[in-house]
Amino acid sequence: MSRSEHPETPPLSAATFHILLALAGGDRHGYAIGKEVEEQTAGAVSLGPGTLYRILKQLTIDAWIAEIDSADDEHERRRTYRLTSRGRAIAQAEARRLDALVSVARARRLLPALAR
Amino acid sequence: MIAAIFRVVLATTPRDFRTAYASSLERDFAEELSSRPSAVLRLGYAASATGDLIITAIDERTANFRRDLAFAIRSILKTPGIAAVIIATLALAIGANTAVFSVLRAVVLQPLPYPDSDRIVVLSGLKDGAPFGLSLPDFADAHRATQTLAKAAVLVDYSEEHVLEGHGEPRSVTLATVTPQYFDVFGIPPQVGRYFEDRDARTGGRVPIIVSEHLWRTALQSDRNVVGSILRLEDVPYRVVGIAPARLSAPGISAAHFDAWRVMSESDSAAGFYNRNAHMFSGIARLRGDATLAGARADLDRTFAGLRAKYADDRHYSVSAGRFIDDVVGNIRPTLVAIFIAVAGVLAIACANVANLMLGRANARERELTVRLALGASRRRIVTQILTEAFAFAVVGGTLGVLIAIAAVGAFVASRPSFVPRIEDVHVEGMTLLYTATIVIVTTVVSGIVPALTFARRDLAGALKMSGRSGDASAGERGRAALVVFEIAATLALVVVAGLVVRSYASLTSRPIGFDASNVAIVGPIQTSGSRYNSEERKAAFYRKTRARARAIPGIVDAAWSFAAPFVPVQWNQSFEIFGEPTPVGAVPSARMNSIDDAYFAVLGIPLRAGRTFDARDRATTSPSIVVNEAFVRTYLSRRAPLGTKLLLGGSSNRTKPRVYATIVGVVADARGSYATAALPTIFPALAQSPPYIAELLVKTRPGVAVDTALANIVSDVDPRFVRPEIASMTATMAQSAARTRLTMQTLVALAAIALILALSGIFAVVSYGVSQRTREFGIRMALGARPATIRGDVIARAMRVAAIGIALGVIGAGFASRALTITLFDIEAIDPITFGCVIALVTVSVLVAALVPAWRATRVDPAIALRYE
Known part of the structure; x- marks a missing residue:
């Protein structure tokens, strides 16, 4: 079902999904996104600055995220990003896809069954 | 940091x-x-x-x-249709360029396969400034005196054919005669054994011989023990001293492939080699140390000035020195360079055409591109986009072009054109592909830059406002008109050049040749040498018997032996004296010699002008008779009656043979020996009285009768030790002699035709586009009562204005191009008014036709519909 909503969207790259997840928690500027990704993966995923902005550029073009004005810095404006509704839908679709995969993994006893 | x-x-x-x-x-x-x-x-x-x-x-x-x-x-x-046209155009143009370049590279640009090959020079004798052959004593004196030549040698200007027996099938071997240092000049070591040494010329006994790698491999099983053994060519035993590597069998200074070389020995004095009047050698030498070619020329000129002062016989002789590579490829170079330039011109026209088509495509996509610009795409991105498109076209076209080139070069090499030296080296390889890659880049830039810049300059707001249909496309239109001007100019120049070569070829081959070549076959050459034919009687008997057999074949009208048939590249020059006339010292007259039997003039249909031809009176035992041609009479006998005049053949300085006077019994009309040269003064001795060592049988057949199979056996019927002779028709032999000019002509005509088609499609596209842009204007004018003829005239006049500029520029370009081409033309002035006139007319009419269809379409517009579009 999720595939039919966004037929043009292949499984997301890990880095892209992490960025979408970071923004799902609220608007952030680039540097903060990088930090958030590091935190939510306990340091397992660390995005280089080039990779980070390259993905942010592509996500902006695809309108999964949007740049917003922010006033959290007095001297210079930082580029701050917000998840668009489209981006949110795609992140949800990806989460569902992964969830389905995890269910399969449980059914095959790769993971312990969830407690009821 | x-x-x-x-x-x-x-x-x-x-x-x-x-x-x-x-x-x-x-x-x-x-x-x-x-x-x-x-x-x-x-x-x-x-x-x-x-x-x-x-x-x-x-x-x-x-x-x-x-x-x-x-x-x-x-x-x-x-737009697959336009894309296919663009790709096909580029594939053909790039393929043709790749193919021509691979031939040019292998044949002309590549150095000869010897170390420091640019230091090898060829020495040619001159008589009064015209090529005539060196004499051995002159060469030896010059080599001794000069400071600029290191190793040097001469080679006899004719080669001999001998039959090799005892090694499988009897086969014919081409034998050259050289002086000892010949192989040292090239600077590559022997395959096996050694080369000649100076002492080889002095030793008696078996004459040393060097065998080519090819003969060694094909007839002698690559056996290294051949060196030191005796090799019999017919009855003559030679001592093999070495095997020459394959590179040395390549066309040398006589452009022939040799199977073996024998050293010139002092016992050859009988052959008349050591005679200052025997001009039958070509020389080859390596420059000494840091000597230059200019230095060697000055040195040789000085030496020959000394020889001319010292020897009365040398008064008219000199020597010229040229690079070996020029000797090998000098004849073909201007032809290939001309074709290379023409094919590059076709590529330029093709690029212009592709640019034109891309502009047309871009016009059709104008709104898309404009919208992209408006949405913030930078102009640079649009330019990059269009260039990328041009690049995609060029790469696909180039890839197909390489395939076309491989096929074309393969077919060309397989046809074994005898006039192209080093043809065996021609193939599409790394260097060629590098060249093709360069062309692809150049094509991308040339065909992409005009459309790209046209769009980059376009006024964005204006284009959007006019909704892209009848918008102001004048920048694009001007760009396209400029491309068409270039296409027409280049095409006109190319068609003029092709036209000149066609006229030249036609004039060359329609010259009166002075004999009837129809239904004449040439059998041979047959060489009668060895102990079986060691007397003139035996030779004469062989010629008599074989001719009798040929004449007995049904369908054969007549047959005649001849030492040198017309259009067969054999030369025999003989000096002579006229009895009763003092011969000026150092200016011994000379003429072509051609020993013939009595039916020769009948077979070739050459008319008798005075006296008689040969008959039964002219036997070995009677006093020698000769026939001369009119050119001979004009040149040497203008002040006396030719019939009855006696000539001393060989001149007074030939002391090795008895002095024999021959009497002129007849005078015949002139016949050409080749297309390129006029009939030369010629003496015809009677074959029965002086049978030559080599001759061809000319056979006149009834029309439509095939006699080749019967003819193939006549020689072996008489003497089973002969190999099968070659048989060729006279007309084919003549065509072969003009093959280089014909191929040049065919290539240039094909290129000119392609160029014309491209230019016309360019005109057609531009006029059609112009008409489609002015649909509304035509509609209004017709609604206001303009006559269709006026509208048509208007469209055609616009096309012709563009064409006129192209034609004017093309005429100027053609003037330069044809001037550069003059050396390869026969009989035609470079600025040939007939050719220029015809080509201008042809291009004008073609442009008119190309403009006619869109012009017609312009008047088919229904005013109501045209206006409703807005």
């Missing part, structure tokens, strides 16, 4: 990326860096971040190109 490196890498990212994110990246980098507690950790982060940025830069840059390429391919596929 660390930050500086990061900034440098940052500068390599594409501009759009940099503009958007550079400050964020720098700040993030600095913040992250300062959060690391130790220098080691900071360094580690800096390294990984910089590496990440490098990868990002590469990804971003190629992403643009990949996106452009994908877009280009998608948009190409949207």
